[in-house]
Every structure is written in structure tokens, then in C-alpha cells.
Amino acid sequence: MKNKILSFSILTAFLCYFGSQTKAEGISVDAGLTPAQDRIVVRLQYRNMLMQMGDNDIVMHMMPVVVAYGLTPDITVMLRNIYRSVGTNETMMEMDNRWMDPFLMGKVKLYRRNTRAYSLGVAGFAGTTFPVLNSSSSKTYSPVLGLNASFRPGLWSFDLNNAYEWVNYNTEENQPAARQLQLNLAVSHNILVPGIENWILSPVQEFSFISDSPVTGESSSYGFISPGLQIVSPYVKFEALYQIALNSSQNTGLKNGNRLILGLRFLF
Amino acid sequence: MKNIKHNIVLIAMTLFLSTFAHATFASDTENQIITAEKDTIQNTTVCYEVFGMDCPGCQSALEKQVKKIDGVADAKASFKEKQVVIELMPDAKVSDQEIEKRIKKANFTPGKKIKAVKDEK
Numbered sequence: 001m002k003n004k005i006l007s008f009s010i011l012t013a014f015l016c017y018f019g020s021q022t023k024a025e026g027i028s029v030d031a032g033l034t035p036a037q038d039r040i041v042v043r044l045q046y047r048n049m050l051m052q053m054g055d056n057d058i059v060m061h062m063m064p065v066v067v068a069y070g071l072t073p074d075i076t077v078m079l080r081n082i083y084r085s086v087g088t089n090e091t092m093m094e095m096d097n098r099w100m101d102p103f104l105m106g107k108v109k110l111y112r113r114n115t116r117a118y119s120l121g122v123a124g125f126a127g128t129t130f131p132v133l134n135s136s137s138s139k140t141y142s143p144v145l146g147l148n149a150s151f152r153p154g155l156w157s158f159d160l161n162n163a164y165e166w167v168n169y170n171t172e173e174n175q176p177a178a179r180q181l182q183l184n185l186a187v188s189h190n191i192l193v194p195g196i197e198n199w200i201l202s203p204v205q206e207f208s209f210i211s212d213s214p215v216t217g218e219s220s221s222y223g224f225i226s227p228g229l230q231i232v233s234p235y236v237k238f239e240a241l242y243q244i245a246l247n248s249s250q251n252t253g254l255k256n257g258n259r260l261i262l263g264l265r266f267l268f
Numbered sequence: 269m270k271n272i273k274h275n276i277v278l279i280a281m282t283l284f285l286s287t288f289a290h291a292t293f294a295s296d297t298e299n300q301i302i303t304a305e306k307d308t309i310q311n312t313t314v315c316y317e318v319f320g321m322d323c324p325g326c327q328s329a330l331e332k333q334v335k336k337i338d339g340v341a342d343a344k345a346s347f348k349e350k351q352v353v354i355e356l357m358p359d360a361k362v363s364d365q366e367i368e369k370r371i372k373k374a375n376f377t378p379g380k381k382i383k384a385v386k387d388e389k
Binding site: 038119157 | 319320322323330332348350373375
């Protein structure tokens with residue numbers, strides 16, 4: 001047990017050293033299900049994000065690294081860090097290439113039922129970014145609370161994520177810059193690949209809704225409809241998702257464009 | 269006098285060679301018996317129904333947990349068959365409770381024990 005704690009501490013320290021935003025959208029399978037004890041999941045993603053301010057484009061390449069560990073069957077800890085690379089920036093906003101602040105999260109199993117016909121799981125989570133790299137706009141935390149549910153009847157999967165985030169919570173002023181509600185539903189279906197044992201194809205359709213309530217200014221809501229595909233093997237998952245922006249104008253004047261997400265998950 | 273010494277040396281060499289030969293052949297014979305015994309030692313395979321697996325990733329998670337049990341030589345899980353087949357080491361004593369505990373640690377639910385068979389190597 002001591003070795004496990006030490007190993008995880010070293011891993012955490014490593015990622016903190018090299019390392020945000022918490023967003024519900026973007027392939028949220030396994031949402032309400034906590035992984036097995038001692039399970040280590042490493043997820044590497046590439047996100048190509050297009051945003052517009054007037055006629056000016058911003059293209060960003062986000063590369064999140066996520067490490068999740070099953071501390072017990074009921075508790076999962078997760079650390080995420082994102083490297084941001086700015087491709088095109090035609091606006092006056094200052095943006096540079098850098099590691100964002102790390103995000104640490106804990107997920108707790110609240111309910112799980114496995115039967116021959118289906119699996120049902122509900123899990124709650126709490127997490128926050130830590131301004132250890134001073135890369136957040138005002139050196140603040142962004143705490144998030146959420147509730148996830150997963151329903152797996154046969155070869156179908158339904159995963160619902162709900163999260164409420166206090167964006168850039170300023171501890172001196174005792175208030176966040178904005179409050180954000182994020183809802184995300186992912187529906188997928190496993191297709192067994194004939195002739196290839198232990199590999200499946202899993203087309204996925206995600207629906208994301210985000211409601212942004214800043215302290216000053218008007219609230220806004222936007223979302224994404226995201227078709228995607230997963231290829232799953234016992235130790236590796238490949239994920240691809242194309243997010244099509246809906247009602248894309250934010251109150252900040254930024255307009256969301258479509259996004260491409262490519263990911264790899266390694267399961268140990 | 270020389271003949272007596274010569275005879276003593278011959279007798280000693282004969283005794284030494286016969287003892288060495290006996291020891292060598294006896295050892296080989298014993299090894300052959302042990303090898304033969306090993307070849308006929310039986311491994312026990314047990315199979316459990318497991319609920320909650322829905323993808324190949326779940327299979328590897330369950331296999332990792334079950335392989336941690338002392339006395340388990342190998343484990344193969346199948347989300348399609350909803351079962352795990354566990355091969356035990358020779359003479360291993362693994363309780364059903366220990367296996368069920370490991371299945372639960374993988375966040376799955378153990379069903380009934382489907383079969384207990386002995387496979388000859």
C-alpha cells in the first residue's frame with residue numbers, strides 16, 4: 001500500500017512539475033462507472049479548436065494528458081494537464097504556448113448495479129485547478145462539482161455528465177469570474193469486429209450543452225453535436241470526435257467553431 | 269610389491285567409477301521420474317459468471333485483479349461470454365471467496381461458478 005501511495009505521489013509530482021479548464025464535453029464514456037482498484041488509465045488527446053472574434057480567427061491545439069488511478073473500487077483520482085499551442089491568433093488577445101494549470105479530481109462511486117442484462121452506475125466528483133504554474137488569468141482556482149450516470153444495456157452505452165464550475169474563483173474577492181453549467185450526453189453502440197477477437201468498434205454520438213453566467217455581463221448558452229468513433233482493445237482505446245458548434249456566440253464576443261478531438265487511452 | 273600397488277589402484281578406480289556411474293545414472297533416473305511426474309501434474313480450471321463487463325477494456329481490468337491471487341497461473345475474461353476462466357497452479361488452494369473478492373474489486377459482480385474441471389497437461 002505504501003508503494004502504491006508513493007508511486008502515485010511521484011506520478012502526481014511529475015505531472016504537477018510539467019503542468020485549465022474543466023469541460024464536460026469531449027468523449028465522456030465511463031462517466032458514472034469507477035474503474036477497478038489499481039487500474040491506471042493514461043489518456044493522451046489532441047484537440048484542434050477554432051474560435052472567431054469578428055472576422056479574426058484563433059486556432060488552438062490543445063493537448064491534454066490525463067492520468068486516472070483506481071485508488072479503491074469506489075474512489076478514483078485523476079490528474080489532468082493541458083499543453084496549449086496557439087496556431088493562429090489574428091486577435092489582439094495575448095496567448096502563448098504553455099502548460100496550463102493542473103486539474104486534480106476525485107470521483108466517488110455512489111451506486112452500481114450489474115446484472116446479466118445491464119449495468120447502471122452513478123458517481124459524484126469534485127475537482128479543481130491549482131494555480132501552481134501561474135498560468136490562469138488571475139492566479140485563481142476553478143473548482144467543479146458534478147454527478148455522472150452511466151447505463152449499459154447490452155451493447156448500448158448511455159453516459160450522462162453534469163458539472164457545475166466556479167470559473168477562476170478569486171479567493172481575495174470571494175467570488176468567481178463566472179459560473180458554468182455543463183451537461184453532456186454520450187450514446188454509443190459496440191460493434192463486434194468479425195475475425196478480430198477482443199477488438200470492438202464503437203460509434204458514439206455526443207450532445208453537449210454549456211450555460212455560462214459571468215459576474216458581469218449577460219449569460220449565454222452554447223453547445224456541440226459531436227459524432228465520433230472509438231476502437232477498443234483490452235489495453236488501448238482510440239477515440240475520434242468531431243464537435244459541431246451550435247448557437248456558438250459567447251457573451252465574451254468569441255464565437256465557437258467546430259473542433260476535432262483525437263485521443264489514445266492506455267489501460268494498465 | 270608393484271603388482272599389489274597396481275591391483276589396489278585398479279580396485280580403487282573401479283570402485284570410484286562404479287560409485288560415480290551409479291550416482292549419475294540414479295540422478296538421471298530420478299530426474300526422469302520427476303519430469304514425468306511434472307508432465308502428468310494436473311491443473312485446475314475454474315470458471316465464473318461475471319456481470320458488469322461491457323468492453324475489452326473491462327476484460328483486462330478483471331484479468332489484472334484475478335491474476336493477483338496467489339495460486340492463479342492465468343485468467344481469461346470475456347465480456348461477450350460474461351465470464352472469467354481461471355487457471356490455478358498445481359496444488360494451489362484458492363477459495364471461492366478470494367476470487368469473488370477480486371471480481372468485486374474490479375467493480376464487477378460475480379455470478380455462479382459455472383464449472384470446475386481438471387485439465388491434464
